[in-house]
Amino acid sequence: MTDPLVRLEQVTVAFDHRPVVDRVNLTVSRGDIVTIIGPNGAGKTTLIKTVLGIQRATSGQLSVAPGLVIGYVPQHLTLEPTLPLSVRRFMLLSGRALSDCKAALERTGVAHLLDASVHHLSGGEKQRLLLARALARKPDLLVLDEPAQGVDINGQATLYDLIRQLRDELHCGIIMISHDLHLVMAATDRVICLNQHVCCSGYPEDISQDPAFVETFGHQVAESLAVYHHHHNHRHNLHGDVVSTADAHEGCSHDHH
């Protein structure tokens, strides 16, 4: 067990006295893949911005390992059309050597685009470019905000696969936000279901049976995920609803509205 890369203790971020992130605890160590899921407006992006240090926490403790290098893959790369930019130039702006940049592009499968204009890339190519850009920094912690956006279904599975491989190669920690529940459940170690506060967190198999999760995402999603994993360590009640038996998670102890 290594020291955690990032530790959040009771972190709250409030805008106009309204908490967007409410008393969240989160620890990420090397080798972890933590995925944050949750409905729109749940504070997912705000939470990772706090981890990244670009959003100040209103209260609570954020501690990061000394000298931590973060690789950030933002949700979009929307480039001003008036700014001409090639993939090569964008990569070199990371301040890393060309050989590192090329190796990173190679790893994410877009090395052939080195001299292309960033304006001409497809959504999927842009995501891979952003990922390569983060890799070139040789990060200890990789933070991805919906990495599979604009990527087709086949590409999504490959992308999550790549992310998992990168974790093994770099031995880094990974935090990501995702909407692709199936793929997340398959690719991730730990899931945090966020709805301002941490609704539930734990291993994918357990979380799909959590009442709080079922409440947030609906029965259908939860059922399909439970089936997807084929771990039938839960029971169904007379209506066919999932009844949780697992204890390997922290549940919510209050009402959801």
Place this chain on the structure above:
Amino acid sequence: MTIIDAVLGDFFWRALLGGLGVALVAGPLGCFVVWRRMAYFGDTLAHSALLGIALSFLISVPLNLGVVITCVLIALALVLLSRTRTLATDTLLGILAHSALAIGLVTLSFMPDVRVDLTGLLFGDLLAMTRQDLVWIYGGAAFVLSLLALLWRGLLMSTIHEELARVEGISVERLRLALMLMFSLVIAVAMKIVGVLLITALLIIPAATARRLAHNPEHMTALAVVFGVVAVSGGLTLSWYLDTPAGPSVVVTAFLVFLMVYAGARQSRH
């Protein structure tokens, strides 16, 4: 020695030399105006230059210094006011731009013993370039260009993706302030040539023209300088032979070059 004296003794050559110095910095800074969508912001700063002139007369400090300081203060006020988010940024810019211009004009009218050539201030004056102005222009240009070179990667990165830049340890806010300081300096030195009302054009048009042909940011800045030089030398020559106002002549030349490049380079896009 005699050649230098002959050149600097002639007001046309002084104006041309000054104009070229301005084009040198207007190119790269103009690119940032275009990339960061700061055209209206540049206009506001330029308009407040007139307030700076009025205040300089009022408290008798050198004009250039008064303009730089006023522009920096207005820029800071803009940053602070835009954080409160009670008014949309373009409304705020409109209020500050025209109020600064109006207050400047009203203040000047209260000083009957100060003889200023308003048309010259608003639209530029070929005859007004002194040797001291040349020192200001080239000193300012050297300062701005070295600052730009020093901060280039950070400025470019925070223009491309502000959050990514922050995560990579670039102090985005400090760079924004540096950029505003540079704008203020350029406005102070460019004012003499093209006038308060047309400075933004000298920043934007060469940069927009360069965009058509450029394939990376540095290429675009270099081309913007070239087009700026063409606009200034063409415009001042026009002004000299046809006795047209200096600033508008420069801007008209810049616009003609813009039209030609866009018509000529229709198919190639980067």
